[in-house]
Amino acid sequence: MAGWNTKRKFWTETSVEEQGDGFAVLLDGRGVKTPAKTAVIVPTRAIADAIAKEWDAQVEEIDPLTMPVTRWANAALDKVALQHAEVADMLADYGGTDLLCYRADNPQELIARQAELWDPVLDWADEVLDARLNPIHGVMFQAQDKAALERLRQRVHAFSNFELSAFHDLVSLSGSLILGFAAVKKLQPIEDLWALSRVDELWQEEQWGPDEEAQILAETKRNAFVQAYCNFKLCHV
Template structure:
């Protein structure tokens, strides 16, 4: 395995306005994506965050310390070129949304799910215009075609940068409703994440903590919070 790593070759990373948005220049040289596409960003705030990541690099470039750049690259190189497929994949979560599949026992878990998750379905009905029905057990039961069509329409309305973040909001929580709640910034991100972890927390209360599982959950939580931050950057004026 090669030990070669890209080295820092620039002094200053600067934000520049271009056709279609903003980009970042390294000593006057425009940054490109891994696929050699122009790194054109939708908002100045996102461009400033990308520039800060490049400016923070030391002797060698460490992509692990550049999450905004990584997500922006994914939006341009992956999401934008296959948007229809990404939209279909994410919208499909609405037909098997985490919040709709409920335990039938024990009574304490049934009550906790109802108390924590029902308000989110009420929010979806009021804000998104989508009425989703709950089911007991794990057997799939389809939601109404009208609800699925509306969730698909709303997902398709997102641009590539929003979709790149929305992908993580939905896939990490297992819920299209929670993904939209995070996208709309309707609730505190920590609250939304906690709602997605209700079943896991319940299991830990009954059987004890699993250190490995908690470490993995923390990695996912950080990724979820990063996706929330990317939504903010995508919508910034």
């Protein structure tokens, strides 16, 4: 069946078909499959349409790097669906060492900037997610409130396979469980949330100047973060 076993384009027509409770992407009437041979049946028409658009855009050879929605669906079907609880627990664990909680102990200017930008997000998490996480100055581990972490854990476990697959990238790329929730709940524009995850790096750039390699890597991560947000939104269109 249509999938990743060939690099050359082998179809002429791409379509979407409702199947059961989901939607399948068809290439010349044959269903697309994941690398693990799982049928690509997705929960919303919007996801299926986005995948179909990616396949339709291929010219002579299939380039997975130009197909981020397809790759996300593959991860949801081949990985998250098989270990949902393990992935959820891994992401929930970020709450115990959340980026927004670990603050500099000097210089004073950086301490003030972190407080100005990060404290409102922690206040939002307390109000909206019922989870108060406390700032910690320095690098020594300090435990957060267990009940707050458990409430966050339950929220992560409640995500569907496709939601959790997108949420994985939001959390792992930013280093923050709270910023992941802020993204899916649209607390701020996604670009602003990404900037919040890079407060320390941007501070270093101001002091020492930009590093070209680091900027290239940061841009790659930014694109992936924004794409993960777009993917999550497709679950609710």
